[in-house]
């Protein structure tokens with residue numbers, strides 16, 4: 530029995546994970562499984578990746594001791610500032626790594642799925658940087674709702690293909706991207722935006738985001754004289770910013786892990802994206818994980834005010850952390866997240882993304898000791914959410 534919370538050689542985290550892909554993709558996925566680790570661990574890759582993270586993304590991102598919020602919550606609260614990255618969130622850490630990998634594997638074309646457009650923008654950005662053609666699949670409804678990000682992707686040179694099947698949102702865009710991949714398995718690299726999808730994607734994305742916890746270790750050593758916190762906190766959609774935050778502490782029992790998923794209007798209302806609370810075991814987009822579904826296994830649409838957390842699945846790493854109780858998982862409703870966003874803005878002068886505000890809202894569900902060191906990842910900045918925030922201010 531493997532007691533670690535890391536992935537095993539078959540791509541499983543406990544009972545979750547694996548690679549359930551159509552026959553036609555088997556060889557492509559197998560090829561990726563065989564090549565991703567040797568390439569990611571090579572000196573050449575690491576040199577290029579770290580240089581881009583430093584000079585292009587602007588890393589290391591600061592670890593900021595939030596003085597007024599620390600006072601309010603009675604602990605030593607540090608904010609890990611992924612909101613200060615180029616393009617405004619953690620997603621760029623992953624897309625830079627995947628496009629370098631794609632190039633080293635000889636791929637010539639990039640595809641991606643996007644919901645709100647954040648991952649689409651991060652992918653279009655690195656495709657411009659690397660001069661690669663880029664097709665982004667996005668549900669037609671989201672294309673309408675997220676027109677600013679659509680224009681960004683277009684300005685960056687990507688082709689945005691609206692998907693008109695199903696509910697015309699993220700799940701349908703992902704299905705369409707997988708269909709494209711099936712048609713062009715030789716020359717196309719599929720850049721997935723979170724710790725989801727068939728093995729090796731969850732592990733690959735977690736590794737590419739693990740720069741976050743690598744920096745936390747060094748920064749805490751400097752600021753606190755020890756390399757670990759008492760608590761790590763992050764929001765979870767698919768799970769990538771959380772995976773990056775906890776990566777180097779997964780098996781360190783001194784560190785408690787707190788995850789915040791999107792409750793939407795409330796788990797019990799059914800209008801929710803709280804997959805860990807409301808989901809059952811199933812297979813979604815190539816992995817065995819927790820999935821929001823009807824009794825006969827149809828995927829239920831996720832609902833959250835926050836577009837980045839609006840996914841009916843969850844990364845297999847996080848499903849395992851939750852069922853084995855390594856992580857405490859809170860479901861945070863829309864109104865709690867909104868309130869937390871305003872609180873952080875007024876106490877610290879930092880407008881967080883609505884996704885990140887879910888992690889902030891979890892603070893008030895906890896009790897700390899005064900000397901507890903808490904690190905909370907601010908996954909992105911709130912510029913994209915201003916309309917939502919200001920509507921609330923009026924109402």
Ligand SMILES: *Cc1c(COP(=O)(O)O)cnc(C)c1O
Nearest residue numbers: 766767768769770837884908909
């Ligand atoms: C996409 C996004 C998320 C959710 O994705 P994860 O893979 O769970 O990290 C969270 N915060 C921001 C700012 C995002 O853009």
